[in-house]
Amino acid sequence: MSNEEHPRYHQNRRLQQARMQRKIRQSQRRLNSLRAFWKFFLVVSLIALGIVILKMPQWRLHTNAFDSLNNPALEIVNNKIVPSQKVLSALRRNQVPLQPIFLVKTDNLKKSIKQLEPVRDVYIRRFWFPARLQIIVIERTPAITISPDIEVPPIAFFSIDGKLIGREYMSKIDEFKTVRVITYGSGDDYRNWDKQKVINFKKLAATVEMDSGEEVEYIDYRNPKDVYVKIPTVNIRLGSFNAGSFDKIHRIPSLLPQVKMLNKKVKYIDLRWDTNYIKLDE
Numbered sequence: 001m002s003n004e005e006h007p008r009y010h011q012n013r014r015l016q017q018a019r020m021q022r023k024i025r026q027s028q029r030r031l032n033s034l035r036a037f038w039k040f041f042l043v044v045s046l047i048a049l050g051i052v053i054l055k056m057p058q059w060r061l062h063t064n065a066f067d068s069l070n071n072p073a074l075e076i077v078n079n080k081i082v083p084s085q086k087v088l089s090a091l092r093r094n095q096v097p098l099q100p101i102f103l104v105k106t107d108n109l110k111k112s113i114k115q116l117e118p119v120r121d122v123y124i125r126r127f128w129f130p131a132r133l134q135i136i137v138i139e140r141t142p143a144i145t146i147s148p149d150i151e152v153p154p155i156a157f158f159s160i161d162g163k164l165i166g167r168e169y170m171s172k173i174d175e176f177k178t179v180r181v182i183t184y185g186s187g188d189d190y191r192n193w194d195k196q197k198v199i200n201f202k203k204l205a206a207t208v209e210m211d212s213g214e215e216v217e218y219i220d221y222r223n224p225k226d227v228y229v230k231i232p233t234v235n236i237r238l239g240s241f242n243a244g245s246f247d248k249i250h251r252i253p254s255l256l257p258q259v260k261m262l263n264k265k266v267k268y269i270d271l272r273w274d275t276n277y278i279k280l281d282e
Helices: 009-055 083-093 107-114 193-214 245-249 252-261
Strands: 074-078 119-127 132-139 140-148 156-159 179-183 218-220 228-232 235-239 266-270 277-280
Touching: 009 074, 074 083, 083 107, 083 228, 107 119, 119 266, 140 193, 179 266, 193 218, 193 228, 193 245, 235 245, 252 266, 252 277
Parallel strands: 074 132, 140 179, 179 218, 235 266
Antiparallel strands: 119 132, 140 156, 218 228, 228 235, 266 277
């Protein structure tokens, strides 16, 4: 009988296989334990690294972020009428946020800036690492300016949405195309004007410019019952400013050539009546 057929041989072989399997299982358990340890170590390391990163000062605005316009943590853009210094002053009504920039609420900052009269809306962008703010100012569009006299510079202006804005914001108005209205405020106080009134003045100027081919220099509204519109060639006398004034203006193209042909100085074109006439300067 050969060794392979001997019962003792088979028994030893089974014992060897069993020992080998136990060694394999032990190796697998050690390998699994090692893997678990490294996973735990990696997770703890990542958590610790995350905490360290979140605690870095670059995630937070510096406490002097609102102290100066030259601060790299603050940028103010798109403001043509409101000086950046006024926007900065509005921001200073609030404390500089201390939490990480991605947790900062900007509602109060927006509210403070929107209290500035020419500001229609404001958007605030938050940039991460290093933390900084970009203030995007959306301003009201100037439509008409107000002067108490022809020789006096404008003292206020109305935006296209009917908002009256005072003298302190007049320095940049020349950059916009506006209609200059001369008014004392008597008879029709401009402080009570609404959006529709502003639109009517804009429409009046646009209609005169379209029919005359010339730019309107000003609208003389010192007497609301006797309104003049000045263009380079001549003064246009309308009388009361109402819905019918626009029909009167359409007569201008037929009158301007006559004015330009005259060798005498013309005081105004009178459009108050059904019959037009040219008033000479005596």
